[in-house]
Amino acid sequence: MLQLTISHLTEILPIVKNSFFRVLQACSHNLCLLLFPQLNTPPLRHGRIPPAMVRLITHNLLACHAKGCTTNNFPLQFQDVSIELRETEFNADFIRGFLPRIEYAALVSAARQLGDTSLPAEQPEMVDDEFLQKLHHVLLEIHVEEGAMVCPNCKHVFPISNGIPNMLLAEHEIG
Numbered sequence: 001m002l003q004l005t006i007s008h009l010t011e012i013l014p015i016v017k018n019s020f021f022r023v024l025q026a027c028s029h030n031l032c033l034l035l036f037p038q039l040n041t042p043p044l045r046h047g048r049i050p051p052a053m054v055r056l057i058t059h060n061l062l063a064c065h066a067k068g069c070t071t072n073n074f075p076l077q078f079q080d081v082s083i084e085l086r087e088t089e090f091n092a093d094f095i096r097g098f099l100p101r102i103e104y105a106a107l108v109s110a111a112r113q114l115g116d117t118s119l120p121a122e123q124p125e126m127v128d129d130e131f132l133q134k135l136h137h138v139l140l141e142i143h144v145e146e147g148a149m150v151c152p153n154c155k156h157v158f159p160i161s162n163g164i165p166n167m168l169l170a171e172h173e174i175g
């Protein structure tokens, strides 16, 4: 009989989470809504849960999911954005744990599109607190309030309004 221990679970969880984001990247919007409802749900419906926010931690996981758009569909390019900076409590362990999942080059490029040049072009070999704090700021404290994200491949425009991304596709664009 299969017995799951805590250590098994901690091994499995990152894999499950990873698959989750791969599904999110590949799915049509109904599945997106199911898996990631805050992407399209007005904030008030969630009550106390904060609304989906366009921050680089989210952007770094988003690829275009339009029909037939499977290559060069990441990262989405920011267009005509307005941003707000909001301080969030620094948690070094969280950032360190998230680091292996970051597409670093895409993050640096996105941060620069938003006017933040604090990250080095190459990920340093030594991950110290200073670097983690820069990552914390770039990933979590820059909020894109208005503008759009544009697919580098099919040029689909995903608008951002009041800090909420609209990842919906028209019927004929759903793959």
Ligand SMILES: [Zn+2]
Binding pocket: 064, 065, 066, 069, 073, 151, 152, 153, 154, 155, 156
């Ligand atoms: Zn696309």
